Each structure stands twice: as C-alpha cells, then as structure tokens.
Amino acid sequence: MQKFDFSQKKATRDGFGQGLLEAGKNNDKVVALCADLIGSLKMDAFIKEFPERFFQCGVAEANMIGTAAGLTIGGYIPYTGTFANFSTGRVFDQIRQSIAYAGKNVKICASHAGLTLGEDGATHQILEDIAMMKALPNMTVINPCDFNQTRLATMAIADYPSPVYLRFGRPSVPNFTSATDEFVIGKALQLTVGTDVSIIATGHLVAKAIEAAYVLEEKGISAEIINIHTIKPLDTEAVLASVRKTKCVVTAEEHQKNGGLGESISAVLAQYHPAPQEFVAVNDTFGESGTPDELMKKYHLDTPDIVDAALKAVARKKA
Amino acid sequence: MNYTELEKLCHQVRRDILRMTHRVNSGHPGGSMGCTEYMVSLYFKHMKHQTAFSMDGKNEDIFFLSNGHISPVFYSVLARSGYFPVDELNTFRKLNSRLQGHPATHEHLPGVRMASGSLGQGLSVACGAALAKKLNHDPQTVFTLHGDGELQEGQNWEAFMFAAHQKIDNLIAAIDFNNKQIDGNVSDVMSLGNLQAKIEAFGWETTVVEDGNSLGEIDGALNYAKSRLGNGKPIALILKTKMGYGVDFMEDDHNWHGKAPNDEQLARALSQIPETLGDY
Structure with a gap:
C-alpha cells in the first residue's frame, strides 16, 4: 500500500x-x-x-x-x-x-x-x-x-x-495531501486502491483512515480510502464505483452519526447498491472536556475504531 | 411627483392591497396599509432607482423590506413603479407565482433583493449592502423598513450596534411604529420603551414622524434624513403610523395584522377608497 x-x-x-x-x-x-x-x-x-x-x-x-x-x-x-x-x-x-x-x-x-x-x-x-x-x-x-x-x-x-x-x-x-493539485468541489479523492473494504472518510478522520489501512494491510485486508471533502454535493459515482468493487464500507467522520457523511453514503447505497456499512462517528451523545487525542479515543473516532469497523464490515460481507 | 399624484397612488395601492389579500383570503393588509404613504414616497419621490432591475443595484438607491409580511404594499408599489406587470398582482400567494407570501429572490421577482419573513434580519442585510456601496464608491443610499414588533428580535440590536460602530452613514432605516403586533399592542406584548432614546443610545441619529400617514410629514422627514447622510452616523426614521389606515373599520386594530377582508368587508373598504389609476 x-x-x-x-x-x-x-x-x-x-x-x-x-x-x-x-x-x-x-x-x-x-x-x-x-x-x-x-x-x-x-x-x-x-x-x-x-x-x-x-x-x-x-x-x-x-x-x-x-x-x-x-x-x-x-x-x-x-x-x-x-x-x-x-x-x-x-x-x-x-x-x-x-x-x-x-x-x-x-x-x-x-x-x-x-x-x-x-x-x-x-x-x-x-x-x-x-x-x-x-x-x-x-x-x-x-x-x-x-x-x-x-x-x-x-x-x-x-x-x-x-x-x-x-x-x-x-x-x-x-499535512499529507498535495499542495498543488486542483481542488475540484464535489469530486472525491481516491487515496489508496484496495479490494476488500472502502473506507470513506472526511476531515480529521482521513489521516486516521490511512493509519487504519496500514494496520489492516498487516492483517491481510486491502482497504480503499476515499477522501470525501465535499459532503454535499456528494460524489456518488466515486462512492458507488468503490463499493461495487469492495462490497462493504466504513464511513468515518468527526460528527454525529445522525445526519453526517455516513448517512449520506447510506442513502446512496440503499438506493443504488445496498452493502454492509459500519459507522465511525459520535453516537448520539455530547462531548466533554479533554485533550483532542483523549476525546477521539473515548468517543471511538480513533484509528483502532476504524480498524475494528473495517473488520466488522468485511465479516458481514462474508456472512 | 406632487402630493396630489402621490395621494392618487396611495389610494390605488390600498385598493391593490385589499383586493390581493381578499382574493386568496390570506396575507397582511393592516401593516401594508399603514406603510402605504412611506412606500409610495420612497419609490415615487425619494429613491433614485431603475426598474430595469439588477440585483447589485450599483449607483442606485436600494430598499430592503425587513418585515416581509407586508409584502402586499411592497408588491403593489413595485408593480405600479414598473418593475413587473400590474396584472401579476393577481397571482399573489398562488401556486407558481413570483409573488410569494413573503418576499423572495428565489422566483426572481424584479425589485426584490432579499428574502424576508422570518423577522429581524433586514437591518443586518442592509448594513452589508451599505458597506458594499462604500467599497464600490457608490454614493447612493440604502433604505429599509422594519416593523415595531419586529424590533423584539435581538438581531436588530446587534445591527444597530454594528451600524453605528462601522459608521454606516449611507443608510436610512424606517420603523413602522404602529404599536400593533399579532397578539395586541406592542406596549402590552413587550414594550419597546423609549424607542427613540434607545436607538440614539446605540449611536444613531433619529427623526420621529408624528403622522406616518402624512405624505407631507414623510416628505419633510426624508428630506431631512437625506441631508444628514454622510455624517458618520446611521439614520432611523420612527414613523408613527396607523395599522389599516384608510379604511375606517380597519384602522388602529391589530386584528387586521394578518387577516384578509371577506366579500362584504372588501366592498365596504373599497367604497372608501377611490379607484384612481385603474385596478389591476
């Protein structure tokens, strides 16, 4: 990878x-x-x-x-x-x-x-x-x-x-993306090519998705990372192309599960290509004081959470 | 335009308001009729504006209606000014109309530059448009109209503060001070206290128009306000109007805030207002 x-x-x-x-x-x-x-x-x-x-x-x-x-x-x-x-x-x-x-x-x-x-x-x-x-x-x-x-x-x-x-x-x-690439509003970026699971991430969770992909690779799982910077309008073609290939998906965002990127992806998949989806997002709760790292860990938005979600998604696909 | 001609327009605009609201059995005739003299004075005497509409309004005076529910008077005055055909007043509040219940830009009705209806937002918008005029070295003026009940919304007071701090002195904001809102008298629902003193305390110049339905008093106040432009302070006109002005049984009654006349009421009301320029 x-x-x-x-x-x-x-x-x-x-x-x-x-x-x-x-x-x-x-x-x-x-x-x-x-x-x-x-x-x-x-x-x-x-x-x-x-x-x-x-x-x-x-x-x-x-x-x-x-x-x-x-x-x-x-x-x-x-x-x-x-x-x-x-x-x-x-x-x-x-x-x-x-x-x-x-x-x-x-x-x-x-x-x-x-x-x-x-x-x-x-x-x-x-x-x-x-x-x-x-x-x-x-x-x-x-x-x-x-x-x-x-x-x-x-x-x-x-x-x-x-x-x-x-x-x-x-x-x-x-800071890992190109400083010179054209930024196209509404266009998803495919960061890695993978075959087993699509990890669709936005914001701070993109770097964590990459770290998760390294871990998954060691476990023999090939993750395709899609960076969604434009949540609306959503690049549905990129999402569908990836999920048609990998047949399962993890969405990752620093936001409530309710109303977030994950739900937008679910809506696309439900209509055009139903597939197992796992959500890395805050699950209907407020945050609290703490360091950013502590909070990302406690509220399950960290690298291991993405790894676990990917393993679940892959297992559901096989079930 | 002289007072006789302006008065004829006021009569016709009032007839429009009554007929528009009656036709769809909804809308807000009371405040519309109370503000008729002010709106007619602005559009037919005091504002330099072009009916060939451009959203940016560069090098012309522009107007924002903050209390969007008095759309009937706004639409009638725009139509009678030539922004769109007078016959289109027939479509007010109907499906597929450009004349939405509250003014909108979404349907591209010429003359409307901002959606309004949810109250308290127009003064902020006017501040932005006035700042844009300054950046563009555009010497023209931004005019607004606000309800008195609307001033209970806190955003207005943010805007009063902001306008004074930014020295937005190309802005003339008028307040329709009829002391009426949906639930009764403003002074009973939630009093504005000494409105003039409050606005002055925020750093504005103010002028009170004791009879906000007098074309002569409005003319004098607008002439004075315009003479004070460019002096480092925004300007407010407090117009003491009467809700439902021009029809005896509607005057000064808050129940006409958002109620349309029925057939019998329309006939009685129209009998009190001469048809001067032709009904649409």
Whole structure:
C-alpha cells in the first residue's frame, strides 16, 4: 500500500488563513467578516493585507451572517469566520433565509469543529453542523482533511458562485495531501486502491483512515480510502464505483452519526447498491472536556475504531 | 411627483392591497396599509432607482423590506413603479407565482433583493449592502423598513450596534411604529420603551414622524434624513403610523395584522377608497 508522509503537522485552520489571504490576492471581491475570533480563525494575514476589506462584527453572529448576505448585493464574496458552533446552530435561521433561500454567495467558514476543539468542552464541540448545513437547499458542504486541502478549498470556493459551508478544525494534524493539485468541489479523492473494504472518510478522520489501512494491510485486508471533502454535493459515482468493487464500507467522520457523511453514503447505497456499512462517528451523545487525542479515543473516532469497523464490515460481507 | 399624484397612488395601492389579500383570503393588509404613504414616497419621490432591475443595484438607491409580511404594499408599489406587470398582482400567494407570501429572490421577482419573513434580519442585510456601496464608491443610499414588533428580535440590536460602530452613514432605516403586533399592542406584548432614546443610545441619529400617514410629514422627514447622510452616523426614521389606515373599520386594530377582508368587508373598504389609476 502507498505510504503517506505524516512528518509535517499543521492545523486545518492555518490552511484556511493562508487560503483566505491568497483568495484575497486573487480576487478583489473577496471580503472577510469575523465575530471576535480573528486569532483562532487565523485571519490576521488577510486583515493586515486588506484592512478595508475586513469587518469585525463582535460577538454578534446573527448580524454577521446578515451583513455577509448584504455584502453580496454589490458583488462581494464574503467569508465569515467563527467557531463551527456559532457558524451554524446559533444562526441557522439567518443562514436559511438570508443566504440559502436567498441564494447569496456567502462562504461560511467554521473552525474548531468537532471533538478536537478539546478542553472547552461540549458547549463548543459542535457535532451536528454537517447535519444542519447539508439539510439546506442551495448549500454546499465542504470538510477538508488537512492544511493543504483546506487552503485549496478556501481558494476554490471564491470562484464557485454558491453558498458554501467550509468546516475545519483546531489541532495540528498530518499535512499529507498535495499542495498543488486542483481542488475540484464535489469530486472525491481516491487515496489508496484496495479490494476488500472502502473506507470513506472526511476531515480529521482521513489521516486516521490511512493509519487504519496500514494496520489492516498487516492483517491481510486491502482497504480503499476515499477522501470525501465535499459532503454535499456528494460524489456518488466515486462512492458507488468503490463499493461495487469492495462490497462493504466504513464511513468515518468527526460528527454525529445522525445526519453526517455516513448517512449520506447510506442513502446512496440503499438506493443504488445496498452493502454492509459500519459507522465511525459520535453516537448520539455530547462531548466533554479533554485533550483532542483523549476525546477521539473515548468517543471511538480513533484509528483502532476504524480498524475494528473495517473488520466488522468485511465479516458481514462474508456472512 | 406632487402630493396630489402621490395621494392618487396611495389610494390605488390600498385598493391593490385589499383586493390581493381578499382574493386568496390570506396575507397582511393592516401593516401594508399603514406603510402605504412611506412606500409610495420612497419609490415615487425619494429613491433614485431603475426598474430595469439588477440585483447589485450599483449607483442606485436600494430598499430592503425587513418585515416581509407586508409584502402586499411592497408588491403593489413595485408593480405600479414598473418593475413587473400590474396584472401579476393577481397571482399573489398562488401556486407558481413570483409573488410569494413573503418576499423572495428565489422566483426572481424584479425589485426584490432579499428574502424576508422570518423577522429581524433586514437591518443586518442592509448594513452589508451599505458597506458594499462604500467599497464600490457608490454614493447612493440604502433604505429599509422594519416593523415595531419586529424590533423584539435581538438581531436588530446587534445591527444597530454594528451600524453605528462601522459608521454606516449611507443608510436610512424606517420603523413602522404602529404599536400593533399579532397578539395586541406592542406596549402590552413587550414594550419597546423609549424607542427613540434607545436607538440614539446605540449611536444613531433619529427623526420621529408624528403622522406616518402624512405624505407631507414623510416628505419633510426624508428630506431631512437625506441631508444628514454622510455624517458618520446611521439614520432611523420612527414613523408613527396607523395599522389599516384608510379604511375606517380597519384602522388602529391589530386584528387586521394578518387577516384578509371577506366579500362584504372588501366592498365596504373599497367604497372608501377611490379607484384612481385603474385596478389591476
């Protein structure tokens, strides 16, 4: 199996900050808004370069979402920045009416998604944001897996005239995808070729899926890893092509099982190619304080959990 | 346009509102009739705007209706301005219509730049559009209309704070202060207190229009507000209107917030309002 270089570690939110700066340089219509979390969102570089194109909104996320929607009227491409919790649940109705229904070209950029926010605990660890955003008509949902992919996604969405929810995180994680590949919204990436099980992963769980594949290889199981960065619209062709070959699937995400990527995959499989599926996701519970590593272990989002799920899926296929 | 012509328009718009809501036995005639003079003044006298509609509205004044439920007055004024055929008012709230119950951009009705209906969102949107005008070096103005009951939504107060902090001084926000909401008087349901003092405390300039159904008073207030643009502060107009204005049995009665007239009520109401420019 192909080896991936995990030696460099960087946070996806740093990829966002870098991508935002470059998007701003490439397109003078890109503007940014933030709700009192400039440092956390890594927006400093953009603000330094383009102070007149940045709007500090204070701790008032509803107004930030509405202001962003208004900025599109006049031709701007607003990127809003705050934690994923305050980017979605707190402002769902504002997003629904003023952005999604109104079809406004706003990029909702959400950091600190999921358990890996860590010690702040469950109030801030949103695990329901993908569910909320993918339920909205007109909304594209992107959850990149590392620094490079987040940077590329941040730049790509500027040229994509549609509301976008871009989800990323706080901790340093392996940076292993190409820094130069074209980021195609809606296109899945096949990271490894395998024959026994498809592991379909998004966000921070992609690196863990790769680690799991190494372990599975030692056990004689060949895993095909599909990196879904765009959860909606879903690359159903890539999913079906892989599962038709492997005949079983594990989905892995730092999100609730309810409403997450796994459910989107299930819906595709149920309709077009029923197959055994195991879910690596948070199972209808809130998180808690702890280090990211401790939390990923406790809530069964870690490498061994993906290995176990793959073994189960393969066993079900044979049963 | 002189007051006589504006008054004729007000009569016709009120007839439109009554006939539109009656036809589908739904919609919100009360607030629509209370805001008729303001909307007619904006679209036929004070706003520089083009009926060849562009979403971006560059180099023209643009308007956002935050209290989207008074869509009948918005649609009538847009149609009478020439944004779309007056006959299309016939389709209000019907299946496959561009005239949705609450204004929407989804069906591409010319003149509408934002969906509204879920309350309290319009001022934020207007702030964004006003900031876009500044970035574009566009000297024109953003106008809005909000309900008074709507100000119970907290997002408005975020926007009041934001607009003052950002010195959004190309914005004139009007509040339809009829003291009426679905469950009764605003002062009884949840009082706004001293609204003018509150908005001024947030860093805005304010002007109170004591009779928000007087074309002359509205004209004076808008002229004054426009003279204050560009002074570093956003501007609010508090319009003391009467819900259901223009029909004696509807006036100042909160029950007409979201209720359409029946056949008999429509006949009585229309008998009080001359048909000046031709019914649709």
